[in-house]
Amino acid sequence: MLLLIALAHAPLYLYGSQPGIMSRPESVHFLDNIINSFGELFIDNRARPLFAVIFGYGLVLMFESQLSKGKNIKEAKRTIRKRSYYLILFGMILAVFIGGQDILMAYGVAGLLVGWLLSRDHKVFISATVIVTVLFLTYLPFLWGFILQEIGSYGFGTEFSQNDNYLQSLLEAALYFPIVPIFIHLLFPILPSVLIGIWFGRKHLLTEAQKQDKKLKRIASFGITISILGALPIVLIDEVWVPSLFLTGFIYGIQIITGTAGGIGYAALFGMIGNRLKNPNRITTSLTALGKRSLTFFVLNETLLVLLLSPAAFGLGDRLSNTGVTVIAIIVWGLSVILATILEKHQMKGPLETLMRSLVYNR
Incomplete structure (x- = not known):
């Protein structure tokens, strides 16, 4: 998950490159083109x-954990809300003071919006999930069609420029950060994905993967297939066809929607893989160590990308191509794996996980 996020975010710092298709930079050579196509199909x-x-x-696990410790439903929901507020705070610090590509604020807001459903019965939960999902399916492709028509280009470009400095970036981020999670939720179907995750949790699909292997296999096959088919038209733009701007935005909305199926499929696939790994080895132990500390290393990865690529720091985003930043993203993630392994060896929790627990549980 953290590797995929780093690979998705790194190209956003290429302020020295021309815009390509959507959030991707223009390909400079054949390898860039391969990386862009792979990203559009499997990452973006x-x-x-x-x-x-x-x-x-995780919301379900946390809610059930609170109930198992003797907390009542009201207290368990209060804990969920408290953690969501702190996620928003952590995301604000990342976005404003570090300048990273934040998603923590958006997930904190999602926790506040869907937390009430954790205690509702199956019928209410399914009804809410269907209504929210249909709403996104109805408007999202048209919204992106109008957005791209207004932009007047196939690509968005980057928010960075060569003349940016830290103080300027900080002031702009401080001004705009309150509306960032609103726009993220408006433009991307995060809530349906979170609700599907809650359904996964209620069914214990990942924590009881041995019992759910056939179901996980069906979900993975269906989700990833839908994801690839939904992304294929974007990959073929400028290669096989040249659609209008509105149509391009519309099919980008389809790519986003089918990406939800992809995320669900990936989760099921990783559950299947984990179920088949009977004997942990050094690699799986290291990846598990990283997963236990995902909050810490998400923030660290974003911080390192900012330091290496942004114009306010080392500015490599002005000189590297898409291939170069892909290598940077893999190296940053690899460093996180090594550091997480060291922490695991010394039985040390992630610093941000420790801080979050102390804030939420007043420890």
Whole structure:
């Protein structure tokens, strides 16, 4: 998950490159083109839903944990709300003071919006999930069609420029950060992904993967297939066809929506893989160590990308191509794996996980 997020965010710092298709930079050479196509098929708008599914699953685990400790439903919901508020705070610090590509605020808001459903019966939960999902399916492709028509280009470009400095970036982020999660929720179907994650959690699809292997296999096959088919038209733009701006935005909305199926499919696939790994080895132990500390290392990864790529720091985003920033993203993630392994070896929790627990539980 963290690798996919790093690979999705790194190209956003390429302020020295021309816009390509959507959030992707223009390809400079053949390898860039391969990386862009791979990203459009398997990463863009697929890493975010995966994070959202895992977040929704985590809400269920947290809620059930509180009930098992003797807390009543009201107290358990209060804990969920408290953690959601602190996620928003952590995301604000990341976005404003570090300048990273934040999603923590959006998930904090999602926790506040869907937390009430954790105690509702199956019928109410399914009804809410269907209504929210249909709403996004109805308006999202048209919204992106109008957005792209207004932009007047296939690509969005980047928010960075060569003349940016830290103080300027901080002031702009401080001004705009309150509306960032609103726009994220408006433009991307995070809530349906979180709700599907809650459904996963209610069914214990990942924590009881041995019992659910056939179901996980069906979900993974269906979700990833839908995801690839939904992304394929975007990959073929400028290669096979040249659609109008509105149509391009419309099919980008389809790519985003089918990315939700991709995130769900990835979660199921990783559940299947985990179920088949009977004997932990050094690699799986290291990945597990990173997963236990995902909040800490998400923030660290975003911080390192800012330091290495943004114009306010080392400015490599002005000199590298898409291939270069892809290598940077993999190296940053690899460093996180190594650091997480060291923490696990010394039985040390992630610093931000420790801080979050102390804030939420007053420890």
